[in-house]
Amino acid sequence: TLSDRLAATFKNLRGKGRLSEADIDATAREIRIALLEADVALPVVRAFIKQVKERAAGAEVSQALNPAQQVIKIVNEELVGILGGETRRLRFAKQPPTVIMLAGLQGSGKTTLAGKLGLWLKGQGHSPLLVAADLQRPNAVTQLSVVAERAGVAVYAPEPGNGVGDPVKVAKDSIEYARAKQFDVVVVDTAGRLGIDQELMQQAADIRDAVSPDEVLFVVDAMIGQDAVNTAEAFRDGVGFDGVVLSKLDGDARGGAALSIAHVTGRQIMFASNGEKLDEFDAFHPDRMASRILGMGDMMSLIEKAEQTFSQEEAAQMASKLASSKGKDFTLDDFLAQMEQVRKMGSISKLLGMLPGMGQIKDQINNIDERDVDRTAAIIKSMTPGERQEPTIINGSRRARIAKGSGVDVSAVKGLVERFFEARKMMSRMAQGGGMPGMPGMPG
Numbered sequence: 001t002l003s004d005r006l007a008a009t010f011k012n013l014r015g016k017g018r019l020s021e022a023d024i025d026a027t028a029r030e031i032r033i034a035l036l037e038a039d040v041a042l043p044v045v046r047a048f049i050k051q052v053k054e055r056a057a058g059a060e061v062s063q064a065l066n067p068a069q070q071v072i073k074i075v076n077e078e079l080v081g082i083l084g085g086e087t088r089r090l091r092f093a094k095q096p097p098t099v100i101m102l103a104g105l106q107g108s109g110k111t112t113l114a115g116k117l118g119l120w121l122k123g124q125g126h127s128p129l130l131v132a133a134d135l136q137r138p139n140a141v142t143q144l145s146v147v148a149e150r151a152g153v154a155v156y157a158p159e160p161g162n163g164v165g166d167p168v169k170v171a172k173d174s175i176e177y178a179r180a181k182q183f184d185v186v187v188v189d190t191a192g193r194l195g196i197d198q199e200l201m202q203q204a205a206d207i208r209d210a211v212s213p214d215e216v217l218f219v220v221d222a223m224i225g226q227d228a229v230n231t232a233e234a235f236r237d238g239v240g241f242d243g244v245v246l247s248k249l250d251g252d253a254r255g256g257a258a259l260s261i262a263h264v265t266g267r268q269i270m271f272a273s274n275g276e277k278l279d280e281f282d283a284f285h286p287d288r289m290a291s292r293i294l295g296m297g298d299m300m301s302l303i304e305k306a307e308q309t310f311s312q313e314e315a316a317q318m319a320s321k322l323a324s325s326k327g328k329d330f331t332l333d334d335f336l337a338q339m340e341q342v343r344k345m346g347s348i349s350k351l352l353g354m355l356p357g358m359g360q361i362k363d364q365i366n367n368i369d370e371r372d373v374d375r376t377a378a379i380i381k382s383m384t385p386g387e388r389q390e391p392t393i394i395n396g397s398r399r400a401r402i403a404k405g406s407g408v409d410v411s412a413v414k415g416l417v418e419r420f421f422e423a424r425k426m427m428s429r430m431a432q433g434g435g436m437p438g439m440p441g442m443p444g
């Protein structure tokens, strides 16, 4: 693995003040092999190595980490940076319907994604409409209808046998239909071919012009490997896209395509599709993808990093704050900070689960729902500082504003505030009893 190989490279490095040029060159060779094994496109590997070399050359040898760990840390940070840092959220139109258009090669997972988005949006209180603008293959409309039914959402499709054929018109009409029937999000499924094809690219561009999407999502199979660069460039130039969805991440692809696409297009990867079932779908996590690209061997260094992030001090601080205030000044900001900590443990739990003997700890913390944390964070971030400090002031009109700002419905805001009050009550009780906040403990 990369970490083993780097450790071997740096056997004799302890005590030097700075990574030497020879050390950095040796390191670069190892990283290059790891990236190529992960199927990152060659030009992207070259550019990436250059970037890492420059950073490594300037870095002091750290006291806390050995050189191999230090290089892995740099590589990991650069990877996460290119893969998008924080994940971007979907942009919703100020004036509904929000239009999301899906583009990509045939078989990349667009129609499946339409169903996944439908289910997910419905879960967030939206009323999505899936639009069959793929009239290329005879059964494409049927496939979308089946997916929509499974997701329990509406579908807009041309009547069968009714002189079908103009996907641009179908797409255009669907927007009117959505407006009339009050669907607030329209997901337009489009056709693709196995290879890049001018005619179909033009059709996608025409659909785009007809529906003026708020988001064009480029759907790409994670197994695409070295072709990722050409395909992404063709869709960028032919249709243009705002975000990327990586599909089939449940397969054994190491995910090099993610790095290639992000590097070449500068667009964020927004979602990850992890299976054929409609709920096998999640926000894209750059940090997880970085560790996947680097290979399993880097698990330990990532765990170390995660352990540092989850500092024992933070927990202790929270406890003493609560003890001194009897829980009274526990605010929504604290609530959010606590959820984020639990979330960090959530990603640690995935890593732990892959190590022998760690199953038990994993079980303790693996029922954290990532999407719930994201949604909670979005809601709290849409509040004013005053509201976070003292949520009792959140009345109906404030609730409506917060809901709008965070793209959820009012009931979700209400539910969150209620949960917060519950938590505060619990905090206060625990503070009086001198106990620690109710977070599952990590081994020391």
Ligand code: GDP
Binding pocket: 104, 105, 106, 107, 108, 109, 110, 111, 112, 113, 192, 247, 248, 249, 250, 251, 273, 274, 275, 276
């Ligand atoms: P489209 O041609 O772009 O619309 O692609 P489809 O949505 O029809 O998907 C093509 C095939 O890939 C279907 O058999 C899907 O079930 C499958 N598929 C789609 N997304 C995923 C995924 O995330 N994981 C796996 N394993 N299969 C997927």
Ligand code: MG
Binding pocket: 110, 111, 112, 134, 140, 189, 190
């Ligand atoms: Mg399709």
